[in-house]
Amino acid sequence: MVLERPTSPVRHALRARVLPSLKELPPRRPESAAPEDSAVRWDRIDLDRYEVRANGSTVGFVDVVGAVFVVLSGTRYDRAVEVTQTLDFAAAIRSISPADAA
Structure with missing residues (x-):
C-alpha cells in the first residue's frame, strides 16, 4: 500500500512566488581583500565570516x-550585536566603520 501526501494549493502558490525571487539574489563569492592603503580592513576568518578592523582594532564582523x-x-x-543586514x-x-576611519 502506498500512501500519498495530499498536495495543498496554498503550498504550491507560495512556492511559485518564492522560487523566482530566490533565483534573483546575487551569488556570493569571497570578497577580495581591502586595499593596502585603506584605514578599514577586513579578513576572511572563516568560510562565511569576515573580521573588520579600523586603525588596527577590531570593530565588528560580517557573516x-x-x-x-x-x-x-x-x-x-x-x-x-547585530546592527544591520544588507x-x-x-x-x-x-555600517560598522567609524567616521574617523574614512
Whole structure:
C-alpha cells in the first residue's frame, strides 16, 4: 500500500512566488581583500565570516548567510550585536566603520 501526501494549493502558490525571487539574489563569492592603503580592513576568518578592523582594532564582523551580509558590531564575536543586514558588502563594511576611519 502506498500512501500519498495530499498536495495543498496554498503550498504550491507560495512556492511559485518564492522560487523566482530566490533565483534573483546575487551569488556570493569571497570578497577580495581591502586595499593596502585603506584605514578599514577586513579578513576572511572563516568560510562565511569576515573580521573588520579600523586603525588596527577590531570593530565588528560580517557573516554571510545565503545572499545576505549580517553585520555585527563589537570587538569579540561572541558578544557582538547585530546592527544591520544588507545585500551589499560595501554597505556592510560602511555600517560598522567609524567616521574617523574614512
